[in-house]
Each structure stands twice: as structure tokens, then as C-alpha cells.
Amino acid sequence: MENRNGINIQINKLEKVYDNRNVLNGLDVEIKKGEFVSVVGKSGCGKSTLLRLVAGLEDAEGGSIILDGEKLEGLNKKARIMFQDGRLLPWKRIIDNVCIGLSTEKRNKALEALAQVGLEERKDDYPSKLSGGQKQRVALARALVHNPDLLLLDEPLGALDALTRLEMQELIESLWRQKKFTAVLVTHDAEEAVAISDRVLLIDQGKISLDQTISLPRPRKRTNPAFALYVDDILSQIMNRNEDKEYPVLLPELSLSLLDSVNN
Amino acid sequence: MNKSIIKKSFQRFLPWFIPCIFLICWQIVSSLGIISERILPAPTEIIQAAIQLISNGELYEHMSISLVRAFIGFVIGGVIGFVLGLLNGVFRFSELLFDTSVQMLRNIPHLALIPLVILWFGIGETSKIFLVALGVLFPVYINTYHGIKSVDKGLIEMGKSYGLKGYKLFFHVILPGALSSILVGIRFSLGVMWLTLIVAETISAQSGIGYMAMNAREFMQMDIIVLSILIYALFGKLSDVIARYFEGRLLKWNA
Numbered sequence: 001m002e003n004r005n006g007i008n009i010q011i012n013k014l015e016k017v018y019d020n021r022n023v024l025n026g027l028d029v030e031i032k033k034g035e036f037v038s039v040v041g042k043s044g045c046g047k048s049t050l051l052r053l054v055a056g057l058e059d060a061e062g063g064s065i066i067l068d069g070e071k072l073e074g075l076n077k078k079a080r081i082m083f084q085d086g087r088l089l090p091w092k093r094i095i096d097n098v099c100i101g102l103s104t105e106k107r108n109k110a111l112e113a114l115a116q117v118g119l120e121e122r123k124d125d126y127p128s129k130l131s132g133g134q135k136q137r138v139a140l141a142r143a144l145v146h147n148p149d150l151l152l153l154d155e156p157l158g159a160l161d162a163l164t165r166l167e168m169q170e171l172i173e174s175l176w177r178q179k180k181f182t183a184v185l186v187t188h189d190a191e192e193a194v195a196i197s198d199r200v201l202l203i204d205q206g207k208i209s210l211d212q213t214i215s216l217p218r219p220r221k222r223t224n225p226a227f228a229l230y231v232d233d234i235l236s237q238i239m240n241r242n243e244d245k246e247y248p249v250l251l252p253e254l255s256l257s258l259l260d261s262v263n264n
Numbered sequence: 265m266n267k268s269i270i271k272k273s274f275q276r277f278l279p280w281f282i283p284c285i286f287l288i289c290w291q292i293v294s295s296l297g298i299i300s301e302r303i304l305p306a307p308t309e310i311i312q313a314a315i316q317l318i319s320n321g322e323l324y325e326h327m328s329i330s331l332v333r334a335f336i337g338f339v340i341g342g343v344i345g346f347v348l349g350l351l352n353g354v355f356r357f358s359e360l361l362f363d364t365s366v367q368m369l370r371n372i373p374h375l376a377l378i379p380l381v382i383l384w385f386g387i388g389e390t391s392k393i394f395l396v397a398l399g400v401l402f403p404v405y406i407n408t409y410h411g412i413k414s415v416d417k418g419l420i421e422m423g424k425s426y427g428l429k430g431y432k433l434f435f436h437v438i439l440p441g442a443l444s445s446i447l448v449g450i451r452f453s454l455g456v457m458w459l460t461l462i463v464a465e466t467i468s469a470q471s472g473i474g475y476m477a478m479n480a481r482e483f484m485q486m487d488i489i490v491l492s493i494l495i496y497a498l499f500g501k502l503s504d505v506i507a508r509y510f511e512g513r514l515l516k517w518n519a
Contacts, residue, residue, distance in 0.1 A: 055425060075425060087422040091440040091517045100436065101427035126517040142426070 005180045006034035007078055007149035008068050009054065015062035016049050023049050025206030026063065031199075036176055036183045038193035040238060041203040047186045050203065051154050054184065055081045067150075079150040080143035084158050086135040088127040088142075095123035098142045106145075113145040114138070117171065133164035137171070144175060151176070153185040157192065169196050173218070190234040194227060195220055202237055210237050305487040310494070313487035322476075327495065330461060330472040333389065334499075337396025338457050342450065345401040349408025349446075354438070366405060374398045375463055387468040392461065399460040400453040407449025411442030444518065447511050454503040462496060 009031040016024040023046040031037050039047045052058050054065055056076035065072040088097045098110040114120045117137040127135055136156055143151060153172070157165045173196050176183050187193050193200045194214055202210035214230055221227065287307055293299050294306030301309070317323035348366065351358040374395060385391035415438050423437040465474025473492050480488035 057421060057425060077427070081422075081425055083418065083422065085418065087416075087418050089419060089437065089440070091443075091515075092436075100423065128517065146426075 005147070005149055006182045008033045009150070009182065009184075010066040011050075011054075011063070012066070013063035014050070014053065014060050014065065016046065016053060016058070017061050018049075022206050024053070024060070024203075027203070027207050029201060029208050029211070031182060031184065034180045034182055035199065036173075036185070036197045038185045038187055038197035038200045039203060040187060040190055040193050040200060040234060042238060043188065045203045046206055047203050048154055051081070051152050051184060051186050054150075055079050055152050057081075076150070078148060079152050080146050080148040081152040081154060082136070082139050082143050082156045084155040086127075086132075086139045086156075088135055088138055090127050093124050093126060094119065094130070094138055097127065097138055098145055100142060102145060110141070110145050113141040116144070116175065117141045131164075133160050133168060136160065136168060140168075140172065140175070144179070147179070147181075149181055151181050151183045153183065153187075155186055155188065158188065165192070170219075172196065177218075190231050190238065191222070193234065194230045195222065200230075200234055202234065204240075210234070302484070302486065305490060309487045310491050313485070313491050317488070317491070326471060326473050326476045330465065330474070331499075333392050333465075333472065334396060334457050334461050337393045337461070338400050338453070340393065341397030341400030341457075342404050342453065344397070345404030345449075345453075346408050346446070348401075349405045349449075350412065353409045353412025353442070354434070363409075366402075370402045370406070374402075375460065378464065378467055382468050387470065391468060392464045392472075395464045396457055396460045399456040403453040403456060404446075404449045407445045407452070408442065411445025411449075412438060414445065415441035444511075444515055447507070447514065451504070451507040451511075454507055455500070458496060458500050458503070 011027060011029045011031075014024050014027040015022065027046075027050065039050060041047045049058075053060050054072075054076060056072055056074055056079070067076070067078060088094075089100070092100075095107075095110055095114065098113055099107060102110060111120060111123065114123055117140055119134060119137055119141070122130065122134070127138070130138065139156065157168050160168060169192060172183075172185075183197075185193070185197060190200075194216075197214060200210070200212045200214060201208050202212075204210075212230070212234065216224065216226060216230070290304075291307050294301070294304065294309075305313075314323065348362060352363050352366075353359070377398070378395065381391045381394055385394060419437055419441060420433070423433050428436055461472075462474050465472040466478050469475040469478075473495055477489050477492035480486075480492070
């Protein structure tokens with residue numbers, strides 16, 4: 001059966017200018033239905049801008065974003081976005097935060113979503129009573145209660161401690177596998193990108209400078225040598241360290257052979 | 265456990281410690297005749313005056329008329345300030361049209377208008393209510409406007425991206441975000457309300473606490489003058505308590 005959820009995104013020659021600076025400079029990429037894609041890059045490279053454009057929070061100066069064959073105009077109604085700073089309404093109880101934009105008869109859906117992130121017992125608390133990780137879980141529940149075709153994640157784990165971060169990565173991955181939406185994660189953490197996504201995109205000079213498919217089986221183990229190779233390669237690409245192009249060309253074969261050795 | 269009860273009752277008593285000591289010293293100094301009755305009557309005399317004014321119904325009459333003036337003026341000024349603040353905070357057009365004018369009017373001390381107001385409205389109710397409303401309007405306006413302007417843009421963006429717009433966005437995100445600032449404005453304006461009323465009643469009135477004090481001055485009734493001042497202090501404290509209560513209720517998420 002074809003996935004009901006998920007959406008295909010086609011981005012053509014996308015241009016975005018801030019203060020006379022071309023943040024995005026003719027960016028092309030296609031993201032397939034149900035794919036989990038991470039976008040990495042140096043800070044200020046335009047990765048968050050790309051996400052905001054896909055969410056329809058801002059307008060591009062040029063180019064187009066096509067969602068399942070339809071050009072995006074204004075707010076992207078098929079997408080839900082999770083922000084770095086959570087953005088829960090401090091004056092609403094947790095359950096009411098999850099209910100934002102939901103019709104009243106769907107309140108039990110919000111409870112369900114809270115249960116999925118393991119916070120149904122905190123439904124009557126105010127956000128100020130929660131830890132950073134718990135707040136982001138609520139934000140995740142709030143995004144997923146709408147059953148979006150596209151989940152946009154704007155460095156949602158950036159401010160969390162290492163342990164909470166791992167937990168959240170696993171939670172996001174498992175919910176993604178369950179619900180089969182398309183996911184785009186912006187992150188500055190190459191390891192996170194490799195751990196969670198099917199493909200890692202690197203933005204440099206306003207364009208995609210690396211499009212790396214991660215062919216590791218899930219659930220992924222960080223102890224896998226191929227995992228480390230992917231991370232290392234992406235990191236050196238971000239830092240522009242690889243003048244000799246040997247390494248990345250070698251990588252696919254290398255990682256596959258390593259995979260074999262691990263699996264045997 | 266016993267200790268914590270003692271500690272709690274101690275903390276309850278402590279704010280009243282200075283007023284009590286003050287009263288006791290005052291009584292002693294007056295009884296010993298160190299301060300003459302013509303300068304400051306003893307607390308017991310003021311209590312006697314209060315009892316007398318209560319029993320002949322005069323105090324009730326003056327107090328109720330003052331409260332009614334304060335209340336009506338506050339509601340009129342508060343509503344106008346609030347609505348204007350909302351409009352100018354939310355709509356760019358309204359802000360461009362009104363804000364400059366409001367800022368100009370705001371900088372006129374409203375008590376300086378008393379001579380003008382007396383000529384316009386006489387010394388009837390209208391003039392007092394007008395002055396109170398004018399005094400209350402600006403603090404409410406400024407804080408409402410500022411509160412709305414300083415609502416976290418990230419939250420508004422989030423609300424929009426989650427499908428809120430129009431009145432829903434306003435009631436779920438913008439108004440609650442501005443509420444603590446609005447309440448500060450209301451608390452401040454309660455102070456302005458009493459100040460304006462006292463001055464207005466003292467200068468031009470035929471009833472009310474301020475009038476009672478001015479009338480007592482004509483007959484050198486020091487006890488009544490001091491009583492009026494104490495009543496104002498009590499009213500001030502009372503409105504502060506009410507304002508705090510609402511703040512506690514409406515901003516409980518902030519705790």
C-alpha cells in the first residue's frame with residue numbers, strides 16, 4: 001500500500017537575500033516522500049532559512065518550492081515546524097499547548113500525542129515546570145498531533161544535554177518510522193545527522209555542496225566504524241578540509257565493505 | 265512543625281510592625297501633650313471622630329460618593345486606554361493615526377487642566393470623573409500598547425504556523441502575552457486614580473472625602489482632616505490588594 005502520509009518536495013533555484021547577501025543562491029534539491037533528510041552547514045550558511053522557506057514563514061526572492069506537484073504559496077499547511085526554543089505558550093497548560101490550532105473535539109488526540117512522547121501525566125502543568133527536554137517533547141507532540149505530511153525540525157535538540165538529546169533522537173526516529181511523514185532536520189551536529197537521517201545535505205555558499213546518502217541499517221549503532229566514517233567525512237566537508245578528493249570518493253565502497261565486516 | 269507556624273505568623277505580623285509602633289508613639293506623644301492638639305490630634309480622638317461620622321451617616325455618604333467617582337472614572341479611562349492601546353498595538357494604521365496625538369496629550373499634566381475643567385463642566389460630577397478618567401487613561405494605554413508590542417515574535421510566528429489567525433491568534437497568544445504589562449498599567453493607574461480624585465475633590469467639590477477634609481479645615485477640625493487622609497491611605501492599600509489578587513489569579517502560570 002502506498003504511504004498516505006509524507007510529501008514530495010522539489011526545490012528549484014531557490015534564492016533568498018538578507019541585507020544584500022545571497023543566503024540561498026539558486027539551491028536545487030529534491031526530497032522524496034517519507035524520507036528523513038538532515039541539513040547541515042556552518043552557522044549562517046542558510047540552513048535554517050531553507051527550512052523557514054519550506055515552512056512558508058518567509059517568501060523567497062526567486063525559485064520555487066513544489067510540494068507534491070503544487071507550488072507553495074504562503075504558509076505551508078501540510079507542514080508542522082518544531083523550533084529550537086520550543087515556543088510553548090507559557091500561559092497554557094501542557095495539554096492546551098498541544099491543542100493549539102486543533103478543533104475542540106480532537107482533544108483526546110492531543111492526549112494520545114502526549115502519551116506518545118511519554119508526558120501524559122504532566123498534562124495539567126504549566127511549561128515553566130518542565131525541563132528543556134520535556135518542553136521539546138511537548139513541542140514534538142504539538143507538531144505531530146496534526147498528523148503532518150512534513151515535519152520540519154529547526155535545531156530542536158541544540159539546547160539539550162547530551163543524554164536527553166540521544167533520547168529525543170530515538171523518539172523522533174521511532175515516531176517517524178511509525179507515521180512515515182517526510183522529515184527535514186536542520187542541525188549543526190554531524191553525528192546527529194548521520195544517526196537519524198536517510199540523507200545528509202550540506203549547504204555551502206547558498207547551494208547544496210554535498211548530498212550524502214547514509215546507507216546504514218536502522219537502528220544505527222554509533223559504535224559501527226562506518227558510522228564514524230560518515231561523521232568524519234561530513235565534518236571535513238563542512239570545514240572544507242578535503243582538498244584531495246580521495247577520501248569521499250572512497251567512502252561508499254569503504255563503508256559498504258566495513259558494513260559487511262560488521263554484519264558478519 | 266511548630267516552628268514553621270511561629271515563623272509564618274511572625275512573617276504575617278512583620279509588615280504591620282512599623283505602623284503599630286508608629287501609632288503607639290503617636291498616642292504617647294499626644295497624651296503627654298508634647299504635640300499640641302491643634303497640630304496633630306491623638307489617634308483616640310480620630311477614632312472618636314470616625315465613630316461620630318459613622319453614626320450620623322456622614323462618613324458613609326462621603327465615602328460612597330468618592331468611591332463611585334473613582335470607579336466610574338477608572339472604568340471610562342481604563343476602557344478607552346485599553347482599547348486604544350490594543351488598536352495601536354495590533355494595527356499599524358491605527359498606530360500611525362493615533363499614537364503621536366496620544367503621546368502629546370500624555371505629556372500634559374492632567375491636574376493642570378483643573379481650571380479649564382471647572383470652567384467647562386462646573387464643579388459637578390462630570391468634572392471629577394473627567395479628570396480621573398483622563399489620569400487613568402494614559403498609564404493603561406502605554407502599558408497595553410507596550411505589552412502588545414513586546415509579545416514574543418517567535419510565539420506569534422508559532423501561532424500562525426499552527427493555523428491560528430485573527431481573533432484566535434489574539435486571544436490565545438497576543439493578549440495573554442501582553443497581560444502582565446497591562447496589569448502593571450492598571451496597578452499604576454489605580455494610584456493615579458486616587459491622587460486625581462483627592463486633588464479634584466479638594467479643589468472643587470461639595471461632597472466626597474476630599475470635600476470632607478476641606479470643609480473640616482474651615483472649622484479647624486483637625487481630627488476629621490487626619491481621618492480623611494487615613495481613609496485615602498486605606499483605600500490605596502485596598503486597591504493594591506485587589507490588583508495583586510487579580511495578578512495572582514491571571515498570571516499564575518508565571519509562578
